[in-house]
Amino acid sequence: MSLYVDKYRPKSLDELDYHHDITNRIRSLARSGDFPHLLFYGPSGAGRKTRIMCTLRELFGQGVEKLEQLKIDQRVFLTPSNRKLDVNIVQSNYHIEITPSDVGQYDRIIIQDILKEIAQTQQIDANAKHKFKVVIINEADQLSRDAQAALRRTMEKYMANLRIILCAQTTSKIISPIRSRCLLMRIPAPQPEQMTIVLNHVAKKERFQIPDDVAQQIGKEATGNLRKALLVLEAMRMQSPNFDMDIQIAKPDWQSYTISVAKDITSDPSPEGLLKVRGKVYELITHCIPPTLILKTLLEVILNMVDDSIRADLIYWAAFYEHRMRQGSKQIFHLEAFIAKTMSIHKGFICGFEDF
Numbered sequence: 001m002s003l004y005v006d007k008y009r010p011k012s013l014d015e016l017d018y019h020h021d022i023t024n025r026i027r028s029l030a031r032s033g034d035f036p037h038l039l040f041y042g043p044s045g046a047g048r049k050t051r052i053m054c055t056l057r058e059l060f061g062q063g064v065e066k067l068e069q070l071k072i073d074q075r076v077f078l079t080p081s082n083r084k085l086d087v088n089i090v091q092s093n094y095h096i097e098i099t100p101s102d103v104g105q106y107d108r109i110i111i112q113d114i115l116k117e118i119a120q121t122q123q124i125d126a127n128a129k130h131k132f133k134v135v136i137i138n139e140a141d142q143l144s145r146d147a148q149a150a151l152r153r154t155m156e157k158y159m160a161n162l163r164i165i166l167c168a169q170t171t172s173k174i175i176s177p178i179r180s181r182c183l184l185m186r187i188p189a190p191q192p193e194q195m196t197i198v199l200n201h202v203a204k205k206e207r208f209q210i211p212d213d214v215a216q217q218i219g220k221e222a223t224g225n226l227r228k229a230l231l232v233l234e235a236m237r238m239q240s241p242n243f244d245m246d247i248q249i250a251k252p253d254w255q256s257y258t259i260s261v262a263k264d265i266t267s268d269p270s271p272e273g274l275l276k277v278r279g280k281v282y283e284l285i286t287h288c289i290p291p292t293l294i295l296k297t298l299l300e301v302i303l304n305m306v307d308d309s310i311r312a313d314l315i316y317w318a319a320f321y322e323h324r325m326r327q328g329s330k331q332i333f334h335l336e337a338f339i340a341k342t343m344s345i346h347k348g349f350i351c352g353f354e355d356f
């Protein structure tokens with residue numbers, strides 16, 4: 001049994017339920033003979049990946065069955081110091097999908113080796129609509145500078161044999177030579193009403209009805225993340241098939257835990273408090289919660305707890321330390337620095353001093 005998010009994921013451009021202007025633009029690009037490199041960006045759960053797969057389908061029209069015969073390969077790459085890197089690669093006859101950021105600082109090796117290999121091989125299907133292969137790079141904004149430089153060189157050199165589709169959350173972490181070589185496609189988060197349409201659509205296919213107020217509440221609570229909305233719908237359906245229970249949309253554990261950390265930061269701004277918070281932050285990181293997400297969530301919660309006069313300052317420092325996190329390799333240092341700074345600003349406000 002597959003989850004609604006997979007079962008009802010639109011497969012072609014015609015099935016996409018919202019952002020019709022973007023869909024039309026993709027359709028005309030795919031039909032024109034001159035398909036560019038693309039960069040899809042937008043928040044998680046906005047439907048970037050779904051749109052990319054629909055674009056591929058539109059591009060390789062008659063050979064779609066081959067697109068669906070996906071192979072998942074595990075490849076081993078060697079670093080210059082002979083360390084082995086295991087990477088999962090999803091591929092079909094027409095495309096290959098990689099997530100180089102999985103191997104951290106060694107992402108350049110993956111980009112170089114795979115792209116070179118693809119670029120130097122010809123399309124094996126003589127009847128294919130296009131002669132190029134498509135390389136999808138997930139989490140492109142997490143790529144290191146080295147990997148981005150390697151990608152840029154490949155894009156210039158092998159344009160004849162391959163097109164690159166990048167999937168990212170923001171363009172600000174992608175170097176400008178790459179941005180300027182791609183057509184940018186911003187996929188905004190769907191509005192609550194648009195999510196309600198998708199939820200009703202799924203409910204209809206599953207042959208049940210969602211009360212309007214429940215659909216609206218799910219749409220509102222999902223904060224633009226359609227994946228979250230569909231998962232919540234499925235969980236609620238399991239708990240109460242007729243939606244007649246009092247609806248409580250539970251927060252994920254990591255979120256509740258981060259909220260408790262934010263409370264600790266504001267309630268005990270002291271060196272001992274910092275030590276306690278450090279342990280909790282480590283706990284979150286060891287459970288694979290990305291440090292940037294922790295920082296963002298902490299800031300959002302803390303902003304609601306503190307006085308207006310220090311909010312701008314906190315936002316400034318959050319941006320400052322988030323930037324530093326990108327530059328350095330030990331993200332925990334910068335996260336802790338942000339927490340210490342927040343404690344200092346907050347305590348300064350409470351005591352009427354600048355710093356403590």
Ligand code: ADP
Pocket residue numbers: 004005006008009010015016017018043044045046047048049050051198226227230
């Ligand atoms: P992202 O890549 O932006 O994180 P996905 O493309 O994985 O998001 O989309 C999340 C879920 O939302 C998918 O599983 C799919 O079921 C649903 N979805 C995305 N776009 C649409 C759409 N246009 N119409 C209906 N459902 C969609």
